Amino acid sequence: MFFLTKENKLNRDEIVRRIYLADGELIKILPEGEKIELIIVGGSAFLLKGLLTRTTKDIDTYLIKQKEVRQILESNDINDRCYSVMTRCIDLEDRKERLNLPGLERIDPYVLGDYDLVISKIGSMSIRPQDIQDIIDSGILRRLDFDILEILLKEKLAWIVRDDVLWEHFNYLKEEQEKLIG
Amino acid sequence: MNFCTYIEHYKKHLTDAETNEEILAEAKINYRIQKLLIPYIMKDKQTFNYFKRLAVNDVFAEKLVKHAQATVSKLYFGEVYSSKKMKDLMFELNSTTNSLEKIPRNDHPEIQEWEFIGYAKMFNNYLVDEKLNNLDTSMKQKIDNMISKIDWNNLISANA
Numbered sequence: 001m002f003f004l005t006k007e008n009k010l011n012r013d014e015i016v017r018r019i020y021l022a023d024g025e026l027i028k029i030l031p032e033g034e035k036i037e038l039i040i041v042g043g044s045a046f047l048l049k050g051l052l053t054r055t056t057k058d059i060d061t062y063l064i065k066q067k068e069v070r071q072i073l074e075s076n077d078i079n080d081r082c083y084s085v086m087t088r089c090i091d092l093e094d095r096k097e098r099l100n101l102p103g104l105e106r107i108d109p110y111v112l113g114d115y116d117l118v119i120s121k122i123g124s125m126s127i128r129p130q131d132i133q134d135i136i137d138s139g140i141l142r143r144l145d146f147d148i149l150e151i152l153l154k155e156k157l158a159w160i161v162r163d164d165v166l167w168e169h170f171n172y173l174k175e176e177q178e179k180l181i182g
Numbered sequence: 183m184n185f186c187t188y189i190e191h192y193k194k195h196l197t198d199a200e201t202n203e204e205i206l207a208e209a210k211i212n213y214r215i216q217k218l219l220i221p222y223i224m225k226d227k228q229t230f231n232y233f234k235r236l237a238v239n240d241v242f243a244e245k246l247v248k249h250a251q252a253t254v255s256k257l258y259f260g261e262v263y264s265s266k267k268m269k270d271l272m273f274e275l276n277s278t279t280n281s282l283e284k285i286p287r288n289d290h291p292e293i294q295e296w297e298f299i300g301y302a303k304m305f306n307n308y309l310v311d312e313k314l315n316n317l318d319t320s321m322k323q324k325i326d327n328m329i330s331k332i333d334w335n336n337l338i339s340a341n342a
Contacts (some may be wrong), residue, residue: 017314020325051337054196056214058303077310081299098341103328118276130213
């Protein structure tokens with residue numbers, strides 16, 4: 001359990017408001033009982049997990065297939081544009097975590113699991129130093145077993161844009177974890 | 183809330199940097215601050231002209247100014263976000279950047295697609311916040327009511 005700062009709560013409030021707003025608009029186009037699954041990735045996933053505070057307000061998600069749904073989500077700062085440049089495993093759905101937001105009628109929200117959140121940030125096309133720094137600053141490294149991470153990267157990768165940097169980033173993060181935990 | 187005030191608040195959310203020089207230095211190593219700087223330098227003519235002067239001797243500042251102008255033009259002509267509100271916002275910001283007069287529609291300086299999308303999202307953040315702030319009372323109450331029921335200490339759980 002982590003200590004929830006006022007700043008973090010305000011930031012998470014802004015993210016969930018966008019989800020509720022989109023849900024209200026999706027009611028108009030989706031029939032009752034139909035829900036779209038939303039798997040949140042990126043900076044907002046870190047923020048929702050209480051791991052980062054200073055992220056932008058847009059919400060990156062896993063692939064949204066329905067065009068009309070995508071348009072409504074995008075108009076509410078929720079979009080899947082990072083999907084094509086996101087390193088991912090074939091079984092990431094097995095590790096997704098439920099986002100407990102009461103009262104949603106058309107959205108079934110999740111966030112990426114910790115391992116997939118880290119994996120999504122390494123080996124992607126638009127790798128930026130900040131992505132690696134986010135992983136380090138968030139403290140998520142403390143929660144990972146790097147043997148498991150290595151197995152996932154070797155056996156379960158579905159998509160990677162830049163495999164030339166994958167192991168470079170893996171080894172760098174592993175060293176950073178060793179410094180953290182001693 | 184007007185755009186200038188909004189972007190000042192957003193800046194404080196993302197960085198402790200105060201002066202333009204400090205923000206510029208941080209933007210060179212932090213892509214979120216770089217994304218912020220594109221709308222930030224357009225918040226008023228004084229700020230935009232400051233960065234234009236910097237751009238004479240600073241390659242990064244020059245890139246920001248060009249990207250800002252390209253972003254206004256691309257968004258005005260409906261790339262990524264095609265709403266009237268976005269177009270109106272870009273028309274307003276054009277009075278600061280003169281993008282539409284200086285840059286023909288299909289002639290943009292080299293700006294990576296992922297960079298442009300990052301900048302575009304920042305402007306959409308503003309429009310969505312405006313939408314949230316101007317919701318009708320019943321919708322606002324509905325959202326406030328649902329948020330009041332969130333157990334923030336149990337926001338995330340294993341997917342059973």
